[in-house]
Amino acid sequence: MSRLFGMIFVLGGLVVALVGLGWAFYLLAGFLAVTFANAGLPAQYGAVIGNLLTLLLVVVMVPGSLLSVAERKWSALIQNRIGANRIRIAGSSLGGIPFLVADAVKMLTKERFQPDQATRFLFNLAPILAFAPVFALFAIVPVGPAVPLSAINGAEGALGRVAIALQVASPDAGLLYLFAIASLAVYGTSLAGWASNNKLALLGGVRAASQMISYEVSLGLALVGTMIAYRTLRLEEMVVAQGQGVLGAIPALGILLQPVGFLIFFASAFAETKRAPFDLPEGESEIVGYFLEYSGMQFGLLFLSEFVEIVILSGVIVAVFFGGWHPILFEETLRAQLSPLAFAAIGAGAFLGKMVVLMWVQMLIRWVLPRFRYDQIQKLCWKILLPAALLNIFITAAAVLVDPSLRLLAGIGLVELVAMGAITAAVSRAPKAAHGHADAHGTDHGTAHAAAGH
Amino acid sequence: MPYTVDNRPANFREQMYFPEILQGLKIAARHFFKNLFFSRDANPDFLERDRSLNWVATLQYPEERVTYPPGYRGLHRLVPREDGKPRCVACYMCATACPAQCIYIEAGEYADDPVEKYPVKFVIDEMRCIVCGFCVEACPKDAIRMDSGEHAPPSYDRAAQIWDEQRLLRGPPISYQNDPWLRRGSPSISPEKLEEMRARARPFPTVATDEASQTPGFSVRALAQEAKERGEGR
Numbered sequence: 038m039s040r041l042f043g044m045i046f047v048l049g050g051l052v053v054a055l056v057g058l059g060w061a062f063y064l065l066a067g068f069l070a071v072t073f074a075n076a077g078l079p080a081q082y083g084a085v086i087g088n089l090l091t092l093l094l095v096v097v098m099v100p101g102s103l104l105s106v107a108e109r110k111w112s113a114l115i116q117n118r119i120g121a122n123r124i125r126i127a128g129s130s131l132g133g134i135p136f137l138v139a140d141a142v143k144m145l146t147k148e149r150f151q152p153d154q155a156t157r158f159l160f161n162l163a164p165i166l167a168f169a170p171v172f173a174l175f176a177i178v179p180v181g182p183a184v185p186l187s188a189i190n191g192a193e194g195a196l197g198r199v200a201i202a203l204q205v206a207s208p209d210a211g212l213l214y215l216f217a218i219a220s221l222a223v224y225g226t227s228l229a230g231w232a233s234n235n236k237l238a239l240l241g242g243v244r245a246a247s248q249m250i251s252y253e254v255s256l257g258l259a260l261v262g263t264m265i266a267y268r269t270l271r272l273e274e275m276v277v278a279q280g281q282g283v284l285g286a287i288p289a290l291g292i293l294l295q296p297v298g299f300l301i302f303f304a305s306a307f308a309e310t311k312r313a314p315f316d317l318p319e320g321e322s323e324i325v326g327y328f329l330e331y332s333g334m335q336f337g338l339l340f341l342s343e344f345v346e347i348v349i350l351s352g353v354i355v356a357v358f359f360g361g362w363h364p365i366l367f368e369e370t371l372r373a374q375l376s377p378l379a380f381a382a383i384g385a386g387a388f389l390g391k392m393v394v395l396m397w398v399q400m401l402i403r404w405v406l407p408r409f410r411y412d413q414i415q416k417l418c419w420k421i422l423l424p425a426a427l428l429n430i431f432i433t434a435a436a437v438l439v440d441p442s443l444r445l446l447a448g449i450g451l452v453e454l455v456a457m458g459a460i461t462a463a464v465s466r467a468p469k470a471a472h473g474h475a476d477a478h479g480t481d482h483g484t485a486h487a488a489a490g491h
Numbered sequence: 492m493p494y495t496v497d498n499r500p501a502n503f504r505e506q507m508y509f510p511e512i513l514q515g516l517k518i519a520a521r522h523f524f525k526n527l528f529f530s531r532d533a534n535p536d537f538l539e540r541d542r543s544l545n546w547v548a549t550l551q552y553p554e555e556r557v558t559y560p561p562g563y564r565g566l567h568r569l570v571p572r573e574d575g576k577p578r579c580v581a582c583y584m585c586a587t588a589c590p591a592q593c594i595y596i597e598a599g600e601y602a603d604d605p606v607e608k609y610p611v612k613f614v615i616d617e618m619r620c621i622v623c624g625f626c627v628e629a630c631p632k633d634a635i636r637m638d639s640g641e642h643a644p645p646s647y648d649r650a651a652q653i654w655d656e657q658r659l660l661r662g663p664p665i666s667y668q669n670d671p672w673l674r675r676g677s678p679s680i681s682p683e684k685l686e687e688m689r690a691r692a693r694p695f696p697t698v699a700t701d702e703a704s705q706t707p708g709f710s711v712r713a714l715a716q717e718a719k720e721r722g723e724g725r
Contacts (some may be wrong), residue, residue, distance in 0.1 A: 039530070040530035041529060041530075044527060114523045114526040114527055115519045115522050115523050116522070117526060117548050117549075118548075119547060119549045119551070300509065401516055401519050401520060404519060405512070405515040405518075405519045406512065457509065460510045461510040461513045463504075463510075
């Protein structure tokens with residue numbers, strides 16, 4: 038029982054910490070904006086530098102590296118194990134978090150080996166090319182709403198009207214920037230495979246390239262529906278639009294308007310992260326993978342970019358499909374009762390909380406599903422996701438054309454969600470064998486073990 | 492029991508992927524939350540664990556150890572008499588029976604008792620021992636047992652795996668009514684001690700059972716722990 042209360046306490050502390058983190062981000066951005074304005078520079082520059090530090094280094098890198106520990110501990114919990122706990126500090130394993138330090142020390146102190154006759158320049162460039170684009174993706178994700186500077190630290194006059202949002206950049210191209218940068222990541226993996234002067238690494242790189250280029254298509258098409266529905270490419274405008282009510286008080290969340298688009302985008306983006314069930318570019322038993330010749334921190338970068346991709350993917354999905362920084366529950370009450378800064382901090386906390394949940398879901402999927410075969414991956418992309426995405430675009434466009442208030446689209450989405458729920462709930466287990474040993478291997482617990490095994 | 496694997500093709504609902512994926516996620520999430528929110532039953536006897544709330548089956552080995560079953564052949568010991576001397580009469584039956592030839596015995600006689608033999612040296616090379624238990628079977632005096640419930644402890648040098656009579660002679664003493672030194676008396680045992688031993692002696696078992704070859708509750712680990720607590724660490 039003490040563990041139950043402790044876990045509830047930890048989770049509650051996490052929620053409070055996320056809100057406090059959002060608050061601190063706003064304060065830092067506001068402080069830097071005022072500092073820059075006093076130095077005669079545009080205040081927005083200060084806010085951008087603050088956001089660069091907080092969002093890219095804290096929101097992306099810290100969860101990205103913590104996920105490497107989380108993967109061990111969470112997979113252990115899913116498989117009825119305990120997980121890494123042998124590094125003890127004062128008798129406590131601290132949830133395995135000290136392993137982060139151990140891993141970092143190990144990666145950084147290992148030899149950086151280069152194979153003979155590898156293409157030196159590209160070999161060294163590839164981990165950077167794999168990591169940097171993923172990292173840059175988070176620039177357009179709006180973590181918190183825009184708040185006037187006067188509400189943050191009481192700046193006056195024209196300076197007080199400068200809007201500070203927790204978003205590094207807000208280009209007009211918005212989602213197009215996302216597609217452009219996301220497709221750059223394929224260079225890192227394919228170059229890593231090619232420059233290693235190793236047949237198996239080359240195979241891994243080719244697999245990665247073909248998989249990522251294929252899924253790029255359905256990834257882009259899956260978001261076209263949301264672009265049509267919200268009539269914008271900018272993520273922050275999409276998030277604002279998701280706060281408006283449609284179908285009465287129900288907000289126009291992306292998951293409500295575009296459930297099929299969400300599924301397609303989630304699957305495609307999952308394939309982009311190159312993790313199970315889409316981990317074909319790596320395969321210990323056949324080709325090892327495009328990072329076969331890498332060691333030390335160069336391997337660490339390739340390894341880490343996977344986890345960073347999970348974080349980015351969660352951020353984009355939260356912004357596009359799950360209402361971004363809208364707390365959704367009690368939103369009007371909070372907005373009316375609290376100061377703009379406090380509301381914005383709660384919004385940022387809500388965004389980060391949703392991100393954590395989505396990261397957890399991605400880990401869960403990774404430990405539930407076995408990997409596809411290579412032809413199945415391409416079949417899933419070209420024969421299922423792509424036609425479904427195209428159909429989704431046509432239906433969305435038609436629904437928006439018929440009813441620009443989005444009510445029809447929301448109605449269609451609601452019907453789709455209910456249908457998905459009904460199909461999932463209607464459990465049709467395989468018919469039990471007739472000759473009397475059905476209960477020997479058909480219990481719920483047995484199937485649970487079979488499903489959790491990897 | 493053999494059973495046939497049902498390899499029917501997937502039906503339409505299963506071909507849609509997502510319903511079954513969501514079902515799988517439900518199962519995995521149930522495992523996750525149960526194991527996250529509830530504490531583990533750390534009973535070393537893991538089959539007896541209460542797994543209603545937490546399903547973790549891990550045994551944290553160095554801290555938690557399974558107790559071995561009653562018939563387990565563990566580290567040898569030389570069974571002592573009540574007066575602290577070994578029951579062994581240096582008959583070489585165990586050394587003869589040993590297929591690995593890991594037992595070395597040098598026989599000697601008690602100076603005051605020319606009838607009785609005893610092992611001056613009784614050495615078992617635990618690295619050569621194949622833990623077959625033939626020595627226990629061969630012993631006519633129930634002087635060697637493998638009831639410690641422990642395997643040979645690891646060591647950094649081979650010499651530490653060679654156990655001599657000082658290390659082997661340990662554990663609870665045993666006396667049987669047909670022990671020759673009890674029936675005819677021995678100058679090496681004082682008369683009062685002899686009376687006490689005769690009173691405690693048990694009938695010699697005619698049927699080999701686990702109870703006969705095992706001492707309930709005895710373990711080398713417990714003995715070592717007691718010695719440690721008394722401050723006799725070696």
